[in-house]
Amino acid sequence: MATIFSKIIAGEIPCFKVAEDDRFFAFLDINPLVKGHTLVVPRQEVDYIFDLSDKDLAAMQVFAKMVAAAIKKAFPCKKVGEAVIGLEVPHAHIHLIPIQKESDMLFSNPKLKFSDEEFRAIAEAIHQNWLNAL
Ligand code: AMP
Numbered sequence: 001m002a003t004i005f006s007k008i009i010a011g012e013i014p015c016f017k018v019a020e021d022d023r024f025f026a027f028l029d030i031n032p033l034v035k036g037h038t039l040v041v042p043r044q045e046v047d048y049i050f051d052l053s054d055k056d057l058a059a060m061q062v063f064a065k066m067v068a069a070a071i072k073k074a075f076p077c078k079k080v081g082e083a084v085i086g087l088e089v090p091h092a093h094i095h096l097i098p099i100q101k102e103s104d105m106l107f108s109n110p111k112l113k114f115s116d117e118e119f120r121a122i123a124e125a126i127h128q129n130w131l132n133a134l
Contacts, residue, residue, distance in 0.1 A: 003091035005041045016123035019070065019130040023056070024063040026096075028123050031111040033097055034104050035122055036075040040064045040094040049084050049092040064094050070129035071098050074122075081105045 007013040008027060015027040018038055029037040042060055046052055052060065068080035077098035083105060084094055097105055114122070 003045055004089060005039075005091035005093065006045050009041070009043055016119045018123050018126040019063075019067050021063065024060055026063075026067045028119055029095065030119075032114070033107065033109055033111065034099065035112065035114075036071045036077075036096075036098045036126065038067060038071060038096045038126065040067055040096060042092055046092050047086070047090040049086060049094070052092060060092075060094065064096060066133065067126070067130065068096050069133060070126050071096055073129040073132075074125035083107075 002010070004013060008015045009025045017025070017027045019026040023044070024040060024042055026038050026040045029039050040060065040063060042052065042056060044052075044056065049057065049060075064082065068082070071077075071080050075098045078100050079098075081097045081099045081104070082094055083097065084092075085107065086092060099105055103109070
C-alpha cells in the first residue's frame with residue numbers, strides 16, 4: 001500500500017509543495033514547529049532513510065541543501081536545522097527547520113497553526129527562491 005507521502009507525491013492527497021525534481025519532493029510539514037518547516041522525501045518508497053543506497057542518500061542531502069537555501073532566503077534564520085525521525089510516517093523524510101535558537105528544533109514544542117492561505121504563501125515564498133536558484 002502506498003504511503004501517505006507517495007500519495008502526496010502522486011497528487012492524490014493535497015500538500016503545499018515547495019520543490020521537486022525527478023527523484024525528490026519537498027512540501028510543508030502540516031504540523032510545523034516554525035514557519036517554513038519543510039519535509040524532503042524521495043519519490044522512491046523507502047521507510048528507513050539509512051536503507052537508501054549511498055548514492056541516493058547523498059543525492060537526497062544535496063537536494064535538501066538546495067531546499068534549505070531557498071527556505072533561508074524566504075525566512076531569514078540563523079541556520080536551517082535538519083532532523084530525521086520517521087517514527088510516524090514510514091516513508092523516509094528529512095525535516096528542514098529554519099531556526100533562531102536550539103529550542104526551535106524541539107519536536108515536543110507545540111505545533112503552529114496556519115490557514116490554507118498562510119500555508120500557500122509560505123510554500124510560494126520558498127518555491128520562488130527555489131526557482132530563482134535553478
Ligand atoms: P516523523 O515520521 O516522526 O518524522 O513525523 C512525520 C511528520 O510528517 C510530522 O511532522 C507530521 O506533521 C508530518 N505529516 C504527516 N502527514 C502529513 C501531511 N499529510 N502533510 C504534511 N506533513 C505531514
